[in-house]
Amino acid sequence: LLEDTIRKGDKLIQDGDLLIVYESHKQMKAVTVSKGGEFQNRYGLFAHNDWIGKPFGSKVTGKKGGFVHLLAPSPQLWTLVLTHRTQILYIMDISFVLAYLEVRPGCVVMESGTGSGSLTTALARAAAPTGHIYSFDFHEQRAEAARKDFERIGLSNFITVTVRDTQGEGFPEEFANEVDAVFLDLPQPWLVIPSVAKSLRADSPVCSFSPCMEQVQRTCEALTTTEFRDLRTFEVLVRTYETHEEYFGTDIGLDIVNNEIEDATLHTPGSSPPHKRLCPTEMKTTSAEEKTTSNKSEVSGKDNWMKKGPKKGRGRGEQPQGSKCSIVARPEAEAKGHTGYLTFARRAV
Ligand code: SAM
Structure with a gap:
């Protein structure tokens, strides 16, 4: 994997490499290096030629004296710079999913839908180099755009994207009892549960992401009436x-x-006591209140x-x-x- 080669220091930045140009933790951009190319930001103009031959992670100075860092693309950084074609999963949920689905090298994982490929990238990185991610989305253009992204970040060997209406048709029969973990990010995940049960190996995990509690309840009903056990629902909230x-x-x-x-x-x-669990509507009000109160308290x-x-x-x-x-x-x-x-x-x- 590119990331491993870079970590070992065996690879220097070359023409055609994908970089994450890092200004701050709130400002970064994916850039493909090209001979003669230029990168412009509020700190001025940077010539790609000055980047070629430098180690990944280098701090480089632009023509006006401002600087950026040239980072290797990791799934964590990719999630922050990718083109949003849908809502995406962020690193706090992604890391939880990887841990609880026990994704490790060699795993075969199925996912639907692919969306913008934010989770897929992290799944592939965790399952590589011997595992594989089969990702399904019914939206052709989205699937094609995701394939291009996976090619661009060098993970296409570990991901197969297929156009399929999984809610209507389920996962393909050929995967029966072959899959180590399944992830669902669909509007009606409960429709797919019987097919998930067929695909998973015995004792293997599934995870479903849903924004609303009503969706969670229907999914849990489907899980309990199929052959699933150990149901647990989490909400991950991060405070930086x-x-x-x-x-x-x-x-x-x-x-x-x-x-x-x-x-x-x-x-x-202004923050909520840690034990209080809020429903989505309460959360909206509280976040707004919290913002005002926290800003005041910060001063x-x-x-x-x-x-x-x-x-x-x-x-x-x-x-x-x-x-x-x-x-x-x-x-x-x-x-x-x-x-x-x-x-x-x-x-x-
Ligand atoms: N988890 C993804 C990520 O992190 O980038 C985002 C997934 S996005 C919210 C949901 C995706 O599910 C959309 O791309 C949509 O096209 C797809 N989808 C919705 N209904 C579907 C269906 N019946 N079959 C397959 N894909 C479906």
């Missing part, structure tokens, strides 16, 4: 933290900040932060004499909201 280094002049200052970090982690103003929090602790310096610069350095973190104002529910089950032995 900003981290940076701070220098503090005295032990007292450090203690105050440490307490503040603990407070911020445990009692973020007042920052004031307190600045007043407390006799801080002498800041950031990664030179450490002022006699000061102590600590990594501090605070939750980002915007927490990622509801995407969907993941329902897992296992085919009976």
Whole structure:
């Protein structure tokens, strides 16, 4: 795999390579390197010729002095830059799915629908080099666009995309008892469950992603009336933290900040208590409220932060004499909201 070769340092950037041009964690772009080509962003103009021959991961400077990093395309980064032709799965759900479906090298996995191929890419990376992903979508253009994307990122040997109405026809008979895991991202997944049961090997897992609880309930009914057991439904919500280094002049200052970090982690103003499970409609209101409250609290929090602790310096610069350095973190104002529910089950032995 390209990623492995790059990690070993055996491959330098060449004409025709796909790169993720990384400006910040919120700003990156997929770019195919071409001799004589140019890349333009707010930091100025970058010549592709200056990139060729450099190791992946290099920091390169543009004509106006701004810089970007040239990263190798991994499934994690691809999910952030791919063209959205549908709604997609993001890394928080993807990692959960890979772990609970136990996808590992050699696995045969079936998926429907392919959509924009965000999950497919991660499935392929996890099952390669000996496994294979069979992905089905009834939308011809979408299937074709996904095939092109898989070719572009070098995973096409591990993925077969087929145009098929899986809700109407189920998965092909030839897969009976041959499949290690199945993933469904369909509007009516319950229609496909009998065919999933036929395809899966005994004791193998299935996962269905649905945004609404009503869909989850129907899928669970279908799973229990077919030969599935160990049903579990999860909702994955992520809260990201900003981290940076701070220098503090005295032990007292450090203690105050440490307490503040603990407070911020445990009692973020406006956030829901961790045990409270929200339905999608509640979630919308709460996210909006949370945004306003968190923004307010961020301002007042920052004031307190600045007043407390006799801080002498800041950031990664030179450490002022006699000061102590600590990594501090605070939750980002915007927490990622509801995407969907993941329902897992296992085919009976
Ligand atoms: N999981 C994908 C990703 O991460 O990029 C996104 C899947 S997208 C939300 C749902 C896909 O299911 C669409 O591409 C749609 O065309 C496909 N689909 C809907 N009904 C289908 C059916 N009956 N048979 C096959 N595919 C179907």
